[in-house]
Amino acid sequence: MPFDLHAGYWLFFLDWLIRLAALAWIPVRSPPAAARSWLLLVGFVPLLGLPLYLVLGHPWLARQRRERQALASAVIRERQDSLREWRWLPPGGEGDASADIPRLAERLGDFMPTHGNGIELLDDYDASLATLLADIDGAREEVHLLYYLMFDDRVGAAIADALKRAASRGVRCRLLLDAVGAKPGLRAFARPLREAGVDVRAMLAGGLAWRSLSRMDLRNHRKLAVIDRRVGYVGSQNLAEPEFVPGYPNRELVARVMGPAVRQMAALFASDWLIETGERLTADGAYTGNGAAPAQLLPGGPAYPFQNARNVVVALIQHARRRVVLTTPYFVPDDVTLGALHLAALSGVQVQLVLSQSNNQNLTRWAQRSYYEELLEAGVRIALYRPHFLHAKHLSVDEDIALIGSINLDIRSFALNAEVGLLCYDRAVVERLRDIEAGYLADSEILELASWRARPRWRRSVEGISRLADSLI
Structure with a gap:
């Protein structure tokens, strides 16, 4: 009985020590809204809230990943200086959205606004997929795919088969998939794709590797495709069948792009490849105008200093x-x-x-x-x-x-x-x-x-x- 009473005192002391420590520590490390949520959780269940906060409390990345992002940003900015003829100059003056937004986006995400882009919006799920597959089948030099989800289904299989066909023609194919979101696709297709000559990598690996790389639940949610640095895809559609919710097939929107903005997509893929593998890819080459639309790529994520x-x-x-x-x-x-x-x-x-x-x-x-x-x-x-x-x-x-x-x-x-x-x-x-x-x-x-x-x-x-x-x- 004395032992039980003694243990109870220590548990009571530990509970309040965690609460007081959280009150002093969490508001300094987290934004006010996030700090409120974490303090509420720790206040109610200290012994559960503390380990959860230590694992998920703030979006930290390993120093190596932050340094690689800074290097990629510096290279992107340096190489754009020599491409000033493709810079789009908004017609509006100071204070006009058409002038202020491009300037802000470039300061945050590194990419300048460019003119000469052709942009096609694809909102039919199957037609969008068919167009992407046709472009992969028409590739002659390079196919780069970066996606959050790839499932072991007919869509995943169709993409894998298209990559194998491209690799057999001598096309350099690289596939970057989120380690958690695309786990079914990685399990089903990674080995046969590698055997066919496709370079497949998993981003933000989970399991025992996560702690040395980043916060456990950070994910690469991008959906991006670049073919021959000539045509690019960006949007919401993953490499999976549309039935995310049973009975409610996904409706998506994808932009198919041709023009200088595709080079920006290639540079973003190269940036993610560098952060994940340490290997530097080239995203150089002459810009080609394929339309009249001004456009600008906007990347975001915890590797950048701002949201x-x-x-x-x-x-x-x-x-x-x-x-x-x-x-x-x-x-x-x-x-x-x-x-x-x-x-x-x-x-x-x-x-x-x-x-x-x-x-x-x-x-x-x-x-x-x-x-x-x-x-x-x-x-x-x-x-x-x-x-x-x-x-x-x-x-x-x-x-x-x-x-x-x-x-x-x-x-x-x-x-x-x-x-x-x-x-x-x-x-x-x-x-x-x-x-x-x-x-x-x-x-x-x-x-x-x-x-x-x-x-x-x-x-x-x-x-x-x-x-x-x-x-x-």
Whole structure:
């Protein structure tokens, strides 16, 4: 009995020591919103919260990875200096979005805006895949694929077969896959692809290797393809069949690009290859114009010193004068993004948020619903797309700026995942994107403030509790 009492005192002391240490340590190491969530968890269950925070508490990367990213950024900036004839000079003056956004994106993500790009938006899942496979089959020099998901299914098999055919023609093929997201594809296809001459690598390896490389749950969420440095793909579509949610096949959006922006995609692939393998690839070569659209690549991720994606998205919202449409499957914004949406709507800008009615992440679904009421009160319009799981991720501002890529409007995408987006400064591209957005809205449930307020109280409670985990999702 005395021993049990003695052990109880020590457990009580340890509980409070952890709580007090967390109060002194976590706010210094984490942003306020994340610190709130972690302190709440540690306060309720100290012995569970402490190890979770030590593993998942902040988005750190190994020094080697940060140094390689800095090297890649320096090389990208240096090589762009000799390509000034391809730099796009926005027609607007100081204070105009067409001038401010490209400057901000270049300072954050290294890539300059270029003119002479041809951009085709592909929103049919099977047609997009067929076009990618045709381009791989037409490759003569090089195929580089960088994807978050690759499944052991008909789509994964079709991509693997196309890479084998390309390698048999003497084409240099490299495949970069996220170690966690693409685990099924790596297990099924890595060995036969390597035997066929394809260089296959896993990014951000899990298991016992993670601790020496990065925080455990950091992921490379990019979807990028570069063929012969002539044509590139960027968007939301993975190398997998569309049935992410049973009964709700994914709807995606991909930009097929030709022109100088493809060289930027090649440089981003080379950057990720360097960070993962230490091997330097060349992304040089003469730029070729294939259209009239100005465009600029925007990479983001924890290897950069700032939250590139979040900062550019917020700037785009702030610069909207008439209308901004944001499409995302996951909506768990940080305070800065939420504030920008509020201010834009209250300033008279038509702010349209398009989300998926179905969702494959239950905690995220409940958390994002907690934001609807305050957004509707501010005048933000919310549409829930019904026919499919809307996995597309894009944004349009007024009539002349679009952002298309892998970026979700959530804290994970902004702070933890490696992402990529393509900024397009072209009215024709925005007009095509508006047509796609109009198709979403025609098949959506439009939320009304009065009816949303009438939802049961238990749902409000679940939403509020889920929102407390916004920084942990």
